[in-house]
Structures are given as C-alpha cells and as structure tokens.
Amino acid sequence: MFDTSPPPLIEAVGLGRNFETRHGLFGQRRDVWAVRDVSLSLARGETVGIVGESGCGKSTLGRMMLGLEAPTTGTVRFDGRDLSDYSGAARRKLARRMQMVFQDPFGSLDPRRSVGAQIADGLKTHSIVPPEAVQAEVTRLIEQVDLPAAAAQRRPHEFSGGQRQRIAVARALATRPDFIVADEPVSALDVSIQAQVVNLLMDLRRDLDLAMLFISHDLHVVRHLCTRIAVMYLGRIVEEGPADQVFGTPAHPYTRALLAATPSLHPRQQAAADRILPGELPSPANPPSGCPFRTRCPIAEDACAASVPAYRDMAPGWRSACIKPGPAAGGPR
Amino acid sequence: MNRAVRKLIVPGSIVATIVLLVLLAPVLPLADVRGMDIPHRFAPPSGAHWLGQDEFGRDVLARLIWGGRASLFIAVGSALAAAVIGTTLGLLGGYFRGAVEIVTVRASEIVLCLPPLLLALLVVTILGAGTWPLILALTILYTPNYARVIYAATLQVRSLDFVTAQRAMGTHPLLILWRTILPNVMPPLLVQMSLVVASAMVIESGLSFLGLGVVPPTPSWGLMIRAARGAMELAPMLLVWPSLALAGTILTFNLLCDRLQSVLDPRATTAGGALWLRNPRPRTRRAATPVPRQEQAPAPLLDIRGLAISVDGGRQSMGLVENVSLSLQPGETLALVGESGSGKTLTGLAMTGLLPDSLSITGGTADFAPRDGAPIDLCQLDEQGFRALRGNEISMVFQDASAALNPVLRIGDQVAEAIRAHHSPSDADCDAAVVDLLRHVGIPDPERRMRAYPHELSGGQRQRAMIAVAIANNPRLLIADEPTTALDPTIQAQILQLFRKLKDDTPEMGMIFVTHDLAVVAEIADRVTVMYAGQVVEDGPVSEVFARPRHPYTAALIASVPEGGAERLVAIPGTVPTPNAMPPGCRFAPRCGHARPECTLAPPPVDTPAPGRRSRCIRWKEVT
Ligand SMILES: Nc1ncnc2c1ncn2[C@@H]1O[C@H](COP(=O)(O)OP(=O)(O)OP(=O)(O)O)[C@@H](O)[C@H]1O
Ligand code: SF4
Ligand code: SF4
Numbered sequence: 001m002f003d004t005s006p007p008p009l010i011e012a013v014g015l016g017r018n019f020e021t022r023h024g025l026f027g028q029r030r031d032v033w034a035v036r037d038v039s040l041s042l043a044r045g046e047t048v049g050i051v052g053e054s055g056c057g058k059s060t061l062g063r064m065m066l067g068l069e070a071p072t073t074g075t076v077r078f079d080g081r082d083l084s085d086y087s088g089a090a091r092r093k094l095a096r097r098m099q100m101v102f103q104d105p106f107g108s109l110d111p112r113r114s115v116g117a118q119i120a121d122g123l124k125t126h127s128i129v130p131p132e133a134v135q136a137e138v139t140r141l142i143e144q145v146d147l148p149a150a151a152a153q154r155r156p157h158e159f160s161g162g163q164r165q166r167i168a169v170a171r172a173l174a175t176r177p178d179f180i181v182a183d184e185p186v187s188a189l190d191v192s193i194q195a196q197v198v199n200l201l202m203d204l205r206r207d208l209d210l211a212m213l214f215i216s217h218d219l220h221v222v223r224h225l226c227t228r229i230a231v232m233y234l235g236r237i238v239e240e241g242p243a244d245q246v247f248g249t250p251a252h253p254y255t256r257a258l259l260a261a262t263p264s265l266h267p268r269q270q271a272a273a274d275r276i277l278p279g280e281l282p283s284p285a286n287p288p289s290g291c292p293f294r295t296r297c298p299i300a301e302d303a304c305a306a307s308v309p310a311y312r313d314m315a316p317g318w319r320s321a322c323i324k325p326g327p328a329a330g331g332p333r
Numbered sequence: 334m335n336r337a338v339r340k341l342i343v344p345g346s347i348v349a350t351i352v353l354l355v356l357l358a359p360v361l362p363l364a365d366v367r368g369m370d371i372p373h374r375f376a377p378p379s380g381a382h383w384l385g386q387d388e389f390g391r392d393v394l395a396r397l398i399w400g401g402r403a404s405l406f407i408a409v410g411s412a413l414a415a416a417v418i419g420t421t422l423g424l425l426g427g428y429f430r431g432a433v434e435i436v437t438v439r440a441s442e443i444v445l446c447l448p449p450l451l452l453a454l455l456v457v458t459i460l461g462a463g464t465w466p467l468i469l470a471l472t473i474l475y476t477p478n479y480a481r482v483i484y485a486a487t488l489q490v491r492s493l494d495f496v497t498a499q500r501a502m503g504t505h506p507l508l509i510l511w512r513t514i515l516p517n518v519m520p521p522l523l524v525q526m527s528l529v530v531a532s533a534m535v536i537e538s539g540l541s542f543l544g545l546g547v548v549p550p551t552p553s554w555g556l557m558i559r560a561a562r563g564a565m566e567l568a569p570m571l572l573v574w575p576s577l578a579l580a581g582t583i584l585t586f587n588l589l590c591d592r593l594q595s596v597l598d599p600r601a602t603t604a605g606g607a608l609w610l611r612n613p614r615p616r617t618r619r620a621a622t623p624v625p626r627q628e629q630a631p632a633p634l635l636d637i638r639g640l641a642i643s644v645d646g647g648r649q650s651m652g653l654v655e656n657v658s659l660s661l662q663p664g665e666t667l668a669l670v671g672e673s674g675s676g677k678t679l680t681g682l683a684m685t686g687l688l689p690d691s692l693s694i695t696g697g698t699a700d701f702a703p704r705d706g707a708p709i710d711l712c713q714l715d716e717q718g719f720r721a722l723r724g725n726e727i728s729m730v731f732q733d734a735s736a737a738l739n740p741v742l743r744i745g746d747q748v749a750e751a752i753r754a755h756h757s758p759s760d761a762d763c764d765a766a767v768v769d770l771l772r773h774v775g776i777p778d779p780e781r782r783m784r785a786y787p788h789e790l791s792g793g794q795r796q797r798a799m800i801a802v803a804i805a806n807n808p809r810l811l812i813a814d815e816p817t818t819a820l821d822p823t824i825q826a827q828i829l830q831l832f833r834k835l836k837d838d839t840p841e842m843g844m845i846f847v848t849h850d851l852a853v854v855a856e857i858a859d860r861v862t863v864m865y866a867g868q869v870v871e872d873g874p875v876s877e878v879f880a881r882p883r884h885p886y887t888a889a890l891i892a893s894v895p896e897g898g899a900e901r902l903v904a905i906p907g908t909v910p911t912p913n914a915m916p917p918g919c920r921f922a923p924r925c926g927h928a929r930p931e932c933t934l935a936p937p938p939v940d941t942p943a944p945g946r947r948s949r950c951i952r953w954k955e956v957t
C-alpha cells in the first residue's frame with residue numbers, strides 16, 4: 001500500500017531549530033535545540049498526527065513546516081520547491097496554500113474586528129473571488145463550519161470556544177489551502193464541543209483533499225483522526241508510521257509509555273505501577289547523550305548511551321529510533 | 334448606542350466646545366487681544382469685559398481664548414506629531430525587530446538621554462523662540478515615549494495567534510501592522526496620548542513662562558500665568574483664569590482618552606475587585622430550610638442536600654448551582670464531572686468556604702462529619718468555623734499549582750505553615766514531618782528540595798508540593814479541582830498514581846475529584862456525579878454509569894470521547910446554556926436527542942433507575 005502512495009505535497013528534510021539563549025549581554029551562549037533532525041512528509045488527503053509532551057517541539061515543527069519560523073538546519077519543500085527559495089511577494093503568494101489553526105480559541109481571532117472581516121482578509125489578499133462576491137463567499141465559509149450566516153457581523157467575544165474554533169477553521173479555509181497545520185485545535189475545548197470540531201476536520205479532509213498536520217497531546221483524538229502518526233520526544237521523532245501500527249503495536253518504548261499513561265474509559269487491569277513512566281522530560285538545553293529517552297526508558301542499557309539510535313524500519317513506512325524496537329522488550333519481531 | 338459610548342458624551346462635548354472656541358477665535362466677537370487700555374488696568378469683570386482686564390487693560394476673556402489657541406495648538410500638535418512618528422517607529426521596531434529595531438526605537442531613545450528642558454533650550458536657541466520651534470522641540474521630546482510604549486505593546490501583540498494567522502495568510506507586513514496590530518495597541522497609545530498632551534501643555538507654559546516659547550504679545554496660557562504672577566496681590570483672579578483653563582483642559586483630555594479606551598475595548602469590562610477576599614459572615618442568605626432526610630446505614634462523611642449557590646445580584650439573584658445533592662462515604666472517591674460552567678468548582682469551593690464574595694449559598698445543607706463531635710452543616714458555617722476545618726479536616730488541591738503556591742516562600746516552609754496552622758510541633762518535629770510529607774508525595778531528595786522555591790520545581794513537582802500542603806494534617810475530606818488537567822500524559826499518570834496511593838494509605842479519607850475528563854473518572858473514582866448547567870443530572874457507581882448511562886447527557890458525553898473506534902464521534906449540538914438564560918423544563922432539552930415536548934413543560938424530577946443511582950430525566954428508561 002505504500003508503493004502506490006502519492007508524491008509528498010510537503011516534505012521536511014533534516015529539520016532543526018536552535019533557540020540560543022544568552023545569560024546577560026556578554027554571558028555564555030547556550031544552545032537549546034527545540035527540534036532536531038526531523039524528516040517528515042505529507043501527501044494530499046493525508047492527516048499526520050504529531051504527539052508528544054509539552055516542550056518536545058511539536059509547535060515549533062509545525063511552524064517551521066508552514067514557513068512561519070526559519071529552520072536552523074534542514075529544508076522544507078512544498079510541491080517540490082524549497083520554502084527558503086521564496087521571498088517577499090512570492091512567499092506571501094504561497095501562503096495562500098498553507099494555513100494554520102491554533103490552540104487557543106480566545107487568542108487566535110482579532111478581538112477588535114468582526115468575524116466576517118477576518119475571514120474576508122484571506123479572500124481579498126489573494127483575490128480568491130472577485131470583490132463583489134466576497135460577502136457571498138464569507139457566508140458560504142461560515143455555513144460550511146455550521147454557523148449561521150449572521151455570525152459574520154459579530155465580533156469574536158460573542159462566541160463560545162467551540163464556535164470560535166470553527167470560525168478559525170473557516171478563516172483558514174478561506175484561501176482554499178492545500179496544507180493545514182492544526183496546533184492543538186481541540187485541547188482547549190470541552191469534550192462535547194471537541195467532538196464538533198473533530199468531526200468538522202474529518203469532513204473537511206474528506207471533502208477538500210487537504211494535507212493536515214494535526215498536533216495534539218490527546219492520543220485518543222489523534223488516533224481517531226489521523227492516518228499516520230509521528231511521536232516526538234525531546235525535539236526528535238522517535239517513532240513514525242501508520243496510526244494502526246504505531247498505536248496498535250508500538251515499537252518504541254516511549255510510544256508504549258505514552259499509550260499506557262493515557263487515561264482510558266476502560267482502564268486496563270494491569271498492575272498500575274508498571275505503566276507509569278518515572279521522572280520527567282529532561283531540559284532541551286541539556287539533553288542526555290545517545291538516545292534522548294534513555295533517562296526514563298524502562299529497558300535502557302549501556303549501549304543506548306553510545307549514540308543517537310538510527311531509525312529502523314519496522315515495516316514499509318513505519319520507523320522507530322530505538323536499538324531494541326518491537327512491541328515488547330527484546331528486539332524486532 | 335451602548336453604555337460605553339454614552340460615557341463619551343460629556344468629555345467629548347467639553348473638548349469639542351474648547352476646540353470650537355479656539356478655532357473660531359478669529360470670527361468670534363472678541364475684543365482685540367493686543368488692544369491696551371492702560372487707564373483700566375486690573376479692572377474687574379464688567380459687561381464689556383466678562384473676565385476683567387489685565388495689567389495692560391487688555392480683555393482677559395479674549396486673551397484666554399486666543400491663548401488657548403496657541404497652547405492647545407502647540408500641545409495637541411506636538412502630541413499628535415510625536416504620536417504619529419513614535420507609533421510608526423514603535424510598530425516597525427517591535428514587529429521587525431533586529432536591525433529595524435535599532436534604527437527606530439533604540440535610535441529614538443538617544444533623545445531620552447538629554448534633559449527635556451535642555452533639549453527644548455537647544456532647539457529654541459538654534460531656531461529662535463516661537464510656536465513652530467516649540468512644536469518641533471516637544472515632538473522630538475515625546476517621540477521616544479510613544480516609540481517605547483508602542484514597541485512594548487507591539488512585541489506583546491505580535492506573538493498572539495491572530496497575528497500569526499495573518500502572517501500565515503500571506504498578508505503584507507505593513508498591512509498587518511495597520512489593520513491588525515495598530516488597533517490592538519490603541520489602548521496604551523491613548524493613555525500615552527493623554528499623558529503627553531497634559532505634559533506638553535505644562536512644558537509649553539513653562540517655556541513661555543521662561544520666555545522661550547510663544548513670543549509676547551501673542552497670548553498663551555503660560556504667558557498669561559507668567560504675567561499674572563507679577564500682579565498676584567493686585568489681581569489674583571488673573572492667575573486663576575489661565576490656571577483653571579489649563580487644569581480643566583488637561584483633566585478633560587485625560588477623561589476623554591480614558592473613556593475612549595473603554596469604548597474601544599471589545600469586551601464588556603467586568604467589575605474588578607478582590608474576589609477572593611473572605612468575608613467573615615456565614616455564606617448564606619436565608620433561613621435554614623430543613624430538608625427531609627431518610628436515615629442511611631453508614632454515616633456519610635459529607636452529605637449535601639439541595640445545595641443552591643447564587644450570584645448576589647442587585648436586581649435579581651441568578652442561580653448558578655441548584656438543588657445539588659450528593660453524599661460521600663469515608664474512603665470513597667467521588668468524581669464530579671461536567672463541562673465548563675456546570676458548577677463543579679463552585680460546589681467544591683462552597684464545601685471549603687472559599688466561594689467568591691459575590692456568590693453565596695442560598696439553600697440546602699451540607700453535613701460534614703468531623704473527626705470527633707457532631708456533624709457540622711457547612712452551609713451555615715462562618716469564616717471562623719471554616720478556618721478551623723480548612724487545611725485540617727477539609728483540604729483542597731487546585732489545578733494551577735503555580736498560582737496556588739506562594740511564589741516567595743520555600744515549599745518546605747509552606748508545608749510547615751500548613752502544619753503549624755493547626756498544630757504546634759517543635760521545630761525539629763516539624764522539619765521531620767515536612768520531609769516525610771514531601772517524600773510521601775514523591776518529591777525526590779526532600780531534604781534538599783524543601784528549600785526550593787515553587788518556580789524552581791517542574792510542573793509535576795509543584796503539583797506534588799501542593800498535594801503535600803493539602804494532606805499535611807491528614808484531612809478527612811480532600812477536594813481536588815482538576816488536579817491533573819494542566820499536566821502532560823506521563824506526569825498526569827504519575828499524579829493519578831499518587832492519588833491512588835493516598836487512597837490506599839489513608840482508607841478513611843474521602844475524596845471529591847473534580848474533572849471534565851471521563852477517562853480520568855474511570856481511572857480514579859468509585860462513584861461519579863454528572864453535572865449539567867448547575868444541576869446533578871446523573872449519579873451512581875462509575876462502572877454502572879459508564880456501562881449503562883441513564884441520562885442522555887451522560888450517554889452523549891461518553892459517546893463524544895474518541896475512544897472505541899466509532900467512525901464518527903457523537904457531538905452534542907449547541908452549547909451549555911448561560912445561567913441567565915436557562916431553558917424552561919429540562920435544562921438539557923435544547924441539545925437532547927431524546928427530547929419530547931413534555932420535557933420543556935416542567936423540570937424533570939430526580940428518578941432512581943436502580944439502587945444507588947439517580948437520573949434527572951423523564952425518559953431514562955429509553956436512553957440505553
Ligand atoms: N521563542 C523561543 N525562545 C526560546 N525557546 C523557545 C521558543 N519557542 C519555543 N522554545 C522552546 O522550545 C521547546 C519546544 O517548544 P514547543 O512550543 O514547540 O513545544 P510543544 O511541544 O508545542 O509544547 P506544548 O504542548 O506545551 O505546546 C520548549 O522547550 C520551548 O521552551
Ligand atoms: S535506544 Fe535504548 S534507551 Fe532509547 S528507547 Fe531504545 S532501549 Fe530505550
Ligand atoms: S428530560 Fe427530556 S430533554 Fe431532558 S434529558 Fe430527558 S429526554 Fe432529554
């Protein structure tokens with residue numbers, strides 16, 4: 001099934017981002033690599049989930065793939081062309097095809113302008129429709145996300161969190177993008193409202209053939225929505241592959257730990273203490289040598305400290321960065 | 334026209350009148366400002382000269398209006414010019430950062446190194462005294478103020494998501510600055526503007542007073558004050574008029590800018606106030622209505638019946654929590670679930686006497702069984718009574734540990750403080766108890782860590798420290814309000830494990846666990862109480878409720894969790910009703926898939942589908 005996969009729409013190669021911190025004006029510089037050596041590609045119609053704990057670099061990766069943040073190393077190719085080749089007007093023109101939906105439904109809309117005006121921005125900037133058709137198009141977009149057309153005249157504070165998030169989706173869709181980065185779009189929402197937005201995103205993916213990068217720390221939502229999943233730890237992808245495989249028979253110990261830590265409506269009856277990962281995420285300013293997960297890994301051994309484990313293919317399109325990958329301890333099946 | 338706009342009328346019309354007066358000065362039938370009339374020096378007000386005459390017999394009213402023309406022109410002109418330049422510099426510097434910041438904001442700050450008066454002197458010396466050199470000097474003087482304020486505001490706004498969204502959309506940076514950032518930095522800009530106009534008027538007066546500003550005989554308020562000072566004994570009123578005009582205009586400008594700011598604020602401003610200040614009276618507003626009670630087999634630890642919490646409204650009070658009943662046995666963990674705004678937190682706060690001041694308990698009883706003595710009705714307890722219980726018999730753990738812990742106290746001291754509030758151990762005993770507690774909640778190396786400040790701990794460890802404070806005195810009732818919501822999955826699992834351990838170690842302790850996450854409920858609780866719009870809609874043992882919910886809301890909540898592989902999630906349409914617009918009859922009816930016309934006729938009664946279970950739905954039989 002992977003040999004017939006379409007060519008990638010967007011492709012990150014060896015992406016890294018370093019936030020240098022400096023103590024005082026002449027103080028020592030310290031490297032803080034938020035993202036390191038990440039390669040990932042998305043095809044049309046594909047939803048790739050990025051999961052991991054806070055500070056593991058999910059958002060930074062998403063912003064680099066949209067070109068909102070310049071990578072320190074590596075490149076992002078969109079439709080076969082390097083994003084850094086574009087500049088000025090050409091870059092802004094390209095922006096039409098890539099959009100973003102944010103986590104905080106209360107911070108992602110301008111509080112001072114009407115919802116309709118904000119949706120119309122993209123239409124006007126890129127002349128998506130002739131000027132006289134802008135109103136009609138705004139109405140169409142608002143109805144597409146299941147809100148009444150009258151919503152256009154209102155300002156964001158008159159809406160609930162879920163409604164605002166749908167408005168943000170409508171704004172992102174205005175430019176008819178090919179690629180959307182959704183950074184924790186449902187995390188701030190109540191459960192019953194969350195389902196509204198998840199369903200909306202699923203419909204859109206089906207109807208519009210979008211490529212979507214879906215960033216979340218909620219494994220249940222990711223599993224429900226995504227075709228492929230990348231698990232990040234300390235700035236690196238530690239496992240990536242089809243959703244069913246990664247969550248069904250996880251190959252990396254961290255993926256297993258993450259799955260075990262996720263509360264479930266049907267709690268497993270295994271001894272609770274076994275499922276709990278000790279310790280905390282190390283600081284990205286001071287990562288462990290070798291395997292980044294080694295300080296918390298239940299099956300770590302001396303060899304893990306030697307070097308960053310290379311990816312091993314578990315199956316076509318499924319890779320894991322662990323020297324002992326497999327559904328349980330003890331090497332590949 | 335809303336209330337905020339109406340508030341603009343008074344300052345707006347005063348400013349309009351002042352502006353109109355000075356603009357129309359040439360066409361008004363005013364006396365000649367230079368026409369001297371030496372015989373009538375210092376003449377008091379008369380029919381011809383309403384405000385009297387000055388030391389050269391000139392008409393004071395005319396000079397006041399013409400003087401205002403000069404003063405206002407200089408002050409407002411330079412304030413506006415500096416605003417335009419400074420805002421531009423600040424916007425560019427704050428948005429583009431880097432080299433642009435250096436040539437804009439940083440460059441303009443050089444001016445700040447010069448004392449203002451010296452700068453004005455410099456300009457005036459080079460260009461000569463007069464109106465235009467003064468405007469130039471003041472503009473240079475005030476530009477960096479604007480640049481800095483706008484720079485700071487821009488830095489803040491540019492990192493907000495809606496600006497990033499504009500960038501992602503490919504909007505031209507200058508258009509983003511104009512359309513998105515400028516309106517959002519308007520409030521600080523207006524504040525700055527009102528300050529600068531006022532300060533420019535004062536400096537204009539000062540410089541004219543020193544002979545460096547407006548050149549006599551052209552009148553200005555500063556010059557008038559200067560002249561009047563010389564004749565203070567003879568004609569004190571001459572000093573009063575220009576001073577009044579100056580002070581009045583400055584005040585009106587400040588008022589106008591203030592009101593403009595609130596008009597431009599898109600959100601209705603909510604009344605501020607020290608919401609968390611306790612007040613000592615009992616937090617009830619009614620005569621106790623005895624609720625009939627049936628006797629139960631084991632004495633519950635906490636028995637809430639018919640609890641109601643309302644906002645103390647001036648006109649009418651609004652019910653936030655209504656008729657909530659639940660009971661908790663010793664050693665039991667009860668989960669309180671529901672969407673935001675359903676009243677979970679308020680119910681928890683009411684049990685600790687920590688309700689915000691604007692709220693009060695308006696009905697019901699909450700019998701709490703303390704370690705010894707008769708049950709206490711928490712609904713009738715006053716602040717002093719709560720103080721004896723809180724942290725001792727009843728403790729609370731909050732979602733945001735960094736807000737709940739005192740940032741300037743070491744965590745060991747905070748735990749010790751909790752112990753000493755109710756006991757008086759020796760220092761050594763207390764230290765040992767603190768180390769034990771910190772170790773108990775899983776803080777590594779407690780002897781050293783007890784000297785850490787909250788900000789030196791990670792989020793998970795702060796949560797552990799707060800739990801240590803809460804359990805310091807072995808409370809009988811622990812109320813935990815979303816204690817794991819802000820944590821990462823692996824840390825959340827650690828903290829949930831800690832709560833399980835606490836349950837095992839203290840089998841007598843009852844716990845109310847407030848959460849919106851059904852999966853967390855399944856992991857930790859024995860019983861679950863589902864709240865919707867301020868009411869309990871369903872209640873029962875967790876396994877039974879999750880296996881077979883007996884209320885459409887619970888059923889929909891469970892179906893909306895993306896677990897279990899359903900192709901499509903069940904989304905509950907619409908949103909939770911607000912307290913001032915509760916639907917009649919069943920509060921869930923507008924969103925309920927099982928609703929029938931009779932559901933909206935009367936509030937559904939609480940029914941008992943099975944022993945130990947409750948449902949507030951008339952059709953519970955058909956739900957599942
Ligand atoms: N502008 C910045 N300057 C310095 N450090 C940064 C900056 N932006 C991000 N970081 C750091 O980079 C790391 C990754 O950040 P990122 O926002 O991508 O994490 P995340 O996985 O999205 O976390 P969350 O789930 O909390 O949103 C963090 O350690 C963060 O502190
Ligand atoms: S490489 Fe070693 S430390 Fe890293 S995940 Fe695999 S077993 Fe654990
Ligand atoms: S009473 Fe009627 S509207 Fe209310 S939950 Fe039951 S079926 Fe739905």
Ligand SMILES: [Mg+2]
Nearest residue numbers: 058059183184
């Ligand atoms: Mg993030």
